Amino acid sequence: MLVVVIYLFPISYMALTAVKDEAQFGDPNAPVWPSRKIELEYEGEQYPLHIVPFEDGDRELLLVQPRRNESQFIDPKSPESGLIEWEGSWRTLEPVYENYFTFQAFTDWFEILDFRQVGYNTLVVVGLTEIGVVVVSVLVAYGFARFPIPYGNILFFILIGTIILPEKITLIPTYFAFINLFDWQGTWWPLIAPHFFGSAVLIFLLRQNFRTIPKELEEAALIDGAGPMRILFSVILPMAWPTVVTVALLHFFFIWNETRLASLYLLSAPDKHPLVSSMLARGGFISGANNLQARALITMVVPMTVLFLSQKFFMRGVQITGLEK
Amino acid sequence: MFNSSYQAKRGRIGLLLITPWLIGFLLLKLAPIIASFIFSLTDFNMLKPQDISFIGLQNYAVLVRDETMWSVLVGTIGLAVITVPLQLLFALLLAALLSNESIIGRNFYRTLIFLPSIIPGIAVFSVWFGFVDPTNGWLNQLIMEPLGLPPYPGPNSESGRNLLLILLSLWNIGPAFLILSGAMMGVPKELYEAARVDGAGPVYRLINITLPVISPAIFFSLLISLITVFGGSVLLDRNISFSSGFQSPVDWYIAEIMFGKQSLGYAAGIAWIMFILVIVIAIYLFKTADRWVFYPVD
Known part of the structure; x- marks a missing residue:
C-alpha cells in the first residue's frame, strides 16, 4: 500500500x-x-499581514509602510492605537498565509477552448475508430483462432512481427502519401482510416483468448447447422466478452491520448483537434504552473473515470498463455 | 466427419475473415517498409518532391559519419539497457505482491498501479516537470531535503534528465503489469497447493512455479517495453508530438530530419538502420526464448 x-x-x-x-x-x-497572503483593510487600503518579532514575543501586524531599515505597522486587533514602529528589514519578515483554493485555472481553460466543438471532435474520432478497430479485430482474431487458414501460422507470425515494428519506418511514406497523394492534411481521415484494418496487438490478445474457449461448444452448434457468424455471436462472444470489452478499453485509452498523428495531420485545421491535442496545441496561450496542472487534470479525468468504472473486469481481461511461434 | 473439401472451405472462410488485416498489412506496413527503403536511396525532400533523384547508398555513407546519429543511437540503446529491465522487474514485483489473495481490495490497487499509464502524455510531462522543478516542485522540498539527500539538479542537466527518464519509465509499466498480473491469475492453484504441501516458501514458489508458468507473458512484456524505447507505441501512447524525443533519442532525431528539414530520404535511411537493429534484437530474443520460455502443449 x-x-x-x-x-x-x-x-x-x-x-x-x-x-x-x-x-x-x-x-x-x-x-x-x-x-494566499492574508490582507486586511486599514483606512480603505489593503495591507499584508506579517509576523513581527518583538522582545515580548511575535505579533501579527499589518505592514503599512515598508522601508529598508524600519517599517510601520498597524495591529489589526486594535487599529485605533496607531502606527507601531519596528526596526529591521521588512523583507526578513514572514507573511501570514491562509488556505486558499481557486478554480481560476480551470475557468481560464473554459474561456480558451470551445469545449462543445472539441467534445464533438473527440466523439467522432474516438467513436469511429473504436467501432472500426473492435469489429475488425474480433473478426480477424476469430479467423486466426478457429479456421485452418493456408499458411495461417506464418501469417500470424507476421502479425506479431508488426507489433514490434518501429513506427517511423512506416510513417515516412504514409505521411507523404496521406499529405501529397490523398491531400488529407486537415482532415480526420489519417486518424480514423488505418484503424479499420484492425490492430495487431488487439488481434493478438483476442485470438489468445478465443483459443481458450473449448471447441466442444462450437461443435455442438455446428451439428445444429450454425454458420461461422452464428457461432461467433452465439458461442464465442458470450464467452469472450470481458476480453472484447478490455480490448475496446485499451483502444479507448490509446486513442484518447493520441496526440502525435493529430498534431501532424490536423496542423492546418486547429478547430478539428480532439480534446488532448487541442489542449496541447493551445499550450502557448497559457502560463503558470496552475494552468499547466489544470490542463493535465482536464485531459485525464475522462480516461480515469472510465478506468475506475471498468476496474472489475479490466484487470482480468488480459491473459497471455502460450505465445506460439 | 470433417473431410478435406470441408476443411478447404473453412480455410477460405478464415482467409475472408482476416482479409481486412491482410490488406492493412500490405498497404500500411509492407508497402511503406519497401517505400522507405526506396526513399532512403534518394535525396527526396518534401519541399521539392519533383527534384527527386536516385543517389544509391549515399545517404548511408553520410549516416556512418553523422555524429548526432551515433550519439542518439548509443543514447537509445543505453536507455533500453537501463529502463527495460527496470520496468520489467518493477512490474513483476508489483504483480507478485498484488497476486496475494489475502490483500483486501487488491483489484483497486491494481487499478491504481495501472492509472499512470492511461494519463495523456502532456499530463504526465506537466506533472513530472512540475514535480521535480528545483524551485517550485515538491521533489526537493518534500522528499530530498527532509531525507537529507542532495537536491535534484533539475531536468536540464545531464544527470537530472537521465534520472527523470528513469522515473518516467516507471510510470509506463501499465501494459506489462496488466499482462503479468493476468498471467499470474491464470497459474493453476493446484501447483501452489502441491508446493505448499512439500514445504516450499513464497520465494521458492515464485521462482520455481510462477515465473516458468508465466514466462510467455514475461517475454511479451519484454517485447513491448523494448519497442517503446524505439519509438513504438503498443497499448500505450506516451509521446506528445513527433519532436519530443523523451522516450527515444533516435526517434526524435528521425522526426527532426523528417519534419524539420523535410528530407524524407535521409530520414528513411535512419529509420531503416533502426528497423534492422530492432529485427536483430527481436531475432536474438526469440532465439534465447527457446531456452527460458515454456510453451504449454496444446
Missing part, C-alpha cells in the same frame, strides 16, 4: 497545484499547501 502511495504521489502535486492562486508561485516563502 505504501508503494502505491509513493507511486502516485506526483498526482497529488498536480491536484494541489491546479487549485493554487498564481501569486503563490513567485513567492519563495509560500507554503506547499494552496494558500
Whole structure:
C-alpha cells in the first residue's frame, strides 16, 4: 500500500497545484499547501499581514509602510492605537498565509477552448475508430483462432512481427502519401482510416483468448447447422466478452491520448483537434504552473473515470498463455 | 466427419475473415517498409518532391559519419539497457505482491498501479516537470531535503534528465503489469497447493512455479517495453508530438530530419538502420526464448 502511495504521489502535486492562486508561485516563502497572503483593510487600503518579532514575543501586524531599515505597522486587533514602529528589514519578515483554493485555472481553460466543438471532435474520432478497430479485430482474431487458414501460422507470425515494428519506418511514406497523394492534411481521415484494418496487438490478445474457449461448444452448434457468424455471436462472444470489452478499453485509452498523428495531420485545421491535442496545441496561450496542472487534470479525468468504472473486469481481461511461434 | 473439401472451405472462410488485416498489412506496413527503403536511396525532400533523384547508398555513407546519429543511437540503446529491465522487474514485483489473495481490495490497487499509464502524455510531462522543478516542485522540498539527500539538479542537466527518464519509465509499466498480473491469475492453484504441501516458501514458489508458468507473458512484456524505447507505441501512447524525443533519442532525431528539414530520404535511411537493429534484437530474443520460455502443449 505504501508503494502505491509513493507511486502516485506526483498526482497529488498536480491536484494541489491546479487549485493554487498564481501569486503563490513567485513567492519563495509560500507554503506547499494552496494558500494566499492574508490582507486586511486599514483606512480603505489593503495591507499584508506579517509576523513581527518583538522582545515580548511575535505579533501579527499589518505592514503599512515598508522601508529598508524600519517599517510601520498597524495591529489589526486594535487599529485605533496607531502606527507601531519596528526596526529591521521588512523583507526578513514572514507573511501570514491562509488556505486558499481557486478554480481560476480551470475557468481560464473554459474561456480558451470551445469545449462543445472539441467534445464533438473527440466523439467522432474516438467513436469511429473504436467501432472500426473492435469489429475488425474480433473478426480477424476469430479467423486466426478457429479456421485452418493456408499458411495461417506464418501469417500470424507476421502479425506479431508488426507489433514490434518501429513506427517511423512506416510513417515516412504514409505521411507523404496521406499529405501529397490523398491531400488529407486537415482532415480526420489519417486518424480514423488505418484503424479499420484492425490492430495487431488487439488481434493478438483476442485470438489468445478465443483459443481458450473449448471447441466442444462450437461443435455442438455446428451439428445444429450454425454458420461461422452464428457461432461467433452465439458461442464465442458470450464467452469472450470481458476480453472484447478490455480490448475496446485499451483502444479507448490509446486513442484518447493520441496526440502525435493529430498534431501532424490536423496542423492546418486547429478547430478539428480532439480534446488532448487541442489542449496541447493551445499550450502557448497559457502560463503558470496552475494552468499547466489544470490542463493535465482536464485531459485525464475522462480516461480515469472510465478506468475506475471498468476496474472489475479490466484487470482480468488480459491473459497471455502460450505465445506460439 | 470433417473431410478435406470441408476443411478447404473453412480455410477460405478464415482467409475472408482476416482479409481486412491482410490488406492493412500490405498497404500500411509492407508497402511503406519497401517505400522507405526506396526513399532512403534518394535525396527526396518534401519541399521539392519533383527534384527527386536516385543517389544509391549515399545517404548511408553520410549516416556512418553523422555524429548526432551515433550519439542518439548509443543514447537509445543505453536507455533500453537501463529502463527495460527496470520496468520489467518493477512490474513483476508489483504483480507478485498484488497476486496475494489475502490483500483486501487488491483489484483497486491494481487499478491504481495501472492509472499512470492511461494519463495523456502532456499530463504526465506537466506533472513530472512540475514535480521535480528545483524551485517550485515538491521533489526537493518534500522528499530530498527532509531525507537529507542532495537536491535534484533539475531536468536540464545531464544527470537530472537521465534520472527523470528513469522515473518516467516507471510510470509506463501499465501494459506489462496488466499482462503479468493476468498471467499470474491464470497459474493453476493446484501447483501452489502441491508446493505448499512439500514445504516450499513464497520465494521458492515464485521462482520455481510462477515465473516458468508465466514466462510467455514475461517475454511479451519484454517485447513491448523494448519497442517503446524505439519509438513504438503498443497499448500505450506516451509521446506528445513527433519532436519530443523523451522516450527515444533516435526517434526524435528521425522526426527532426523528417519534419524539420523535410528530407524524407535521409530520414528513411535512419529509420531503416533502426528497423534492422530492432529485427536483430527481436531475432536474438526469440532465439534465447527457446531456452527460458515454456510453451504449454496444446
